[in-house]
Amino acid sequence: MPDDWLRGLWPLFSPLRRAKPQTAHQISLVLKTKGIALTNRATATVFLNTERRIGEISPLIFGGLAEHMGRCIYEGIYDPASPLADKRGFRSDVLKALKDINYRILRYPGGNFVSGHRWQDGTGPRSERPRRRDLAWRSVETNQFGLHEFMEFAQELGALPMWAVNLGTGSIQDAADLVEYLNLPVGTSFSDLRAKNGQKKPYGVQYFCLGNEMDGPWQLGHLDAVGYADKAREAAKLMKLMDPEIKLVACGSSNTDIATYPEWDRTVLERMGDEIEYFSMHAYAGNRTDDTDSFLASSLHFEDHANTIAAAIRIAKAKNRSKHDVYLSWDEWNVWYKTEGDDGNWQEAPHLIEEVFNLEDALVVAQWLSTFLRKADIIKIACIAQIVNVIAPIMTKEDALFKQTTFYPLMLFSNHAAGHSLDLLVQAPVHDTKMYGGAAQLDASASFDPETGRGALFLVNRSQTQSLDVTLKWEDVAPEGFTQGWQMSGHDPKAHNSFEQPDEVTAHEIELPALEGPQTTLSLPPLSFTVLLSRHAPA
Template identity: 70%
Template sequence: MTEIPDSTPLQASVALHTGRITGEISPLLFGGFAEHMGRCIYEGIYDPESPLSDARGLRPDVMAALKETNYRIMRYPGGNFVSGYRWTDGIGPKAGRPRRRALAWRSIETNQFGPHEFMEFAEELGTEPMWAVNLGTGSIQDAADLVEYMNLPTGTLYSDLRASNGRSEPYGVKYWCLGNEMDGPWQIGQMDAHAYADKAVQAAKLMRWMDPGIKTIACGSSATAMPGYPEWDMTVLSHAYEQIDYFSMHHYAANPYPTISNTDGLPRDTDSYLASSLHFDEHADTLAAAIRVAKAKNRSKRDVFLCWDEWNVWYRAKGGDGEWSEAPHILEEVYNLEDALVVATWLNTFLRKSDVVKIACIAQIVNVIAPIMTRRDGMFRQTIFYPLTLFSRHASGVALDPLVRAPLQPTARYGDVSMLDVSASFDEATGEGATFLVNRSQTRPLRVTLSWEDDTPRALTGAWQMSGPDPLAENSFEMPDAVTAVPITPPVIEGRQVSLTVPPLSFTTLIAQHAPR
């Protein structure tokens, strides 16, 4: 028997039908997270000492890259940081703002970037702000006072205080996180599920009395590896269901696969790592089922959706001790090609689960486990920047349910998995369809036949691909474009289908233009 060489493409197929829909794609799936942590805010977003910064201390080059990604929502100010944060520290004249020890990351918080600075940043970026309230050391009254400060017209104490600080009109913040990771022993003010649910309900109630138009997000388990998962989630959902609109989920992928504490001493397993979306899918399915059970138990007529407000690859730069410095250089993960492919499969999961996952925020946006790295005189885009940007710019309308046939790839963690991970979207308003393909194989190219079962597009109008032989290839200040998504020539439609070869270790985006409806 003749052995097939590794360079011979294996056959795969993807069939699309614009009427076979998973769910409506929320634009808020393409969000970010900016925490007062390391160099995300200071020396990242805000850096008055950089020669590249404007008069406000913002970096125009960083803002341009963030706008390129097209973030639709931005979570702030934490994260673990928020559980010890006094929001009143960050308002008023900068010279009078206190310097405090930020216990979550053992750093010094100068409070030179606070609520007004963040809202100015969000407005310029064109993103929806999502505020987290302190339910660690903070009270439910503190949370309600912040809503008054941000959202209510003048005429009372905190809204008048906002006006005295330079903003007479309300900001109108719609989305509010009820604390952060409150089940974690690392969290300031850790609580059990019942205590957290009680406090979250009372905080949400008081905040809604201040502004009935807000949407609230309750904390789910900090990770699927937590010993309380998914019982914590069931308890909080059952108790808080009528007072919340979204339920938070967090996860960080790793190679090797993470434990709750670390990955030390574990062997790398790239095949399993590239199949991480099976875990992502299962996580979403589990919490979607928990939501259905809680809805039934509460005899509720309202829907609660999932908010994946912390997600990313994170396992190398794990030291979070800032040693009581300002803007410590901590948690500055450097990403490679395989990380970018995992991020692409994660975004595929968001589209596949778009019926229930409605908000997602990559953690974080600059320097700290982020798509962008800066120094005082420049910046570069990490590998994970490219899939995030392509999805954010091209996935809209509804998510389609593709029929995928592909060879199987053996993995140690998940068994046999499809070599090809796929999602697709279709926007009836614009006629644009997008297909996102990840070839998980480290060695085998795939010859993919993409067909349309009902509405063949006029043409493929755009195509991008990132790939390479080395899964550990990465970008740097010296080589900022070593691994990017590059334009490729779109294949020509023949009949109702196109064919193209996708190399091993690759992410491919195809844009199709249908006739307007």
């Protein structure tokens, strides 16, 4: 059926666009009154069993990256000149929006920025902090927001800090000194300096990244796989001598297109896998060729990427005859393709890659989060890059912000996916895509918490034109009922929010389906993301 079939009907729905929420039932009623039968539909079935579990969902997969890049820090989370700033200079409206997303871990201070960063620059009185050239983004760094400010900010959000150490221009001694400054009790040089700077009690930071994207020639201090692994191994040794309780993340490949992928990953894991707890993955998805069907099948690539690095972990473990487990930290991920440029022209807080996200971008973000659930046995940390302004779910100006389309899947997953990820059996129509071959029309993931009896189901209808009637069948014990549901959808994959129209694409509550024994059916409109919460009897 041609793509313009639904577009031709869209004027009939104008009352529904003004009166939200839109439901498939309402749309059907409009069509019936016009004498039109809604025939462009397909069916799918999802089989659920609360005992068939993939793994425990780590809350740390709901994390973010706060990098000194563009306007993420300055004019983003920290903006003393804004009328919305609190006495610390933190934007109160940004804090509220970030708390709504419910981030559990924040990676800082980069990103590429970290490979030239001197952590000491962000300590001590602000009036004495140096202004430096940030060579990564060709910007001027004022260091008015630094180590102590970030720790206070993370604590305000209730998020664990994950510090990236400079293994580009920095030394292994610098990395060890940072651990001493952050985590050791007073009595030695750097811990005493922390106390002098106003924080006597150790911060107790648990998570540290051993550099950033060291496989990339663009990285300051770039190393090959052997050189990086050897430097990171020695840094890890010193850092854990300072604090044996810390958990370390080594650099994996920066993307799947770089020539050294996945050999880089195998080499690093074989040479230093026993020294780390996590291994990083980075990836950005895009739709540069305007091939929406392929773009909406991106989760096939995400899963292949995760499977490849998980295999590299297993190979390295077997080759080294190791009993040590390493998990994945997907600590940079997002959609990014509309904006280019990394040249700040030596300005403070330049406008860099301030992407405007649309409906199809949000559907890809939802699928990425579902991938984390489907790989819950191996992916234990994930950080969307970034959290404000720079390819971010929140955009600010001096006196306002708006929430991008990607805000809503982040918020819904983070607040409702908990407990165990369920291994679903999905039967759905398959359509061909140019990039990934056959892709099921339905992308699905689910969580279940046996302690609370709460379940959550996350569904994306990838089709641009075809509704999908989905039957949910519980194979063990059906829920007692449904408690809430949300949906975001639209006819235009390019629809987006803005300061002028902040609610053009949002998630709205939907009418809950009725249970009929162990099953129910709900209708998913084209280009839609749906969340359904269920209530089971607690164990």
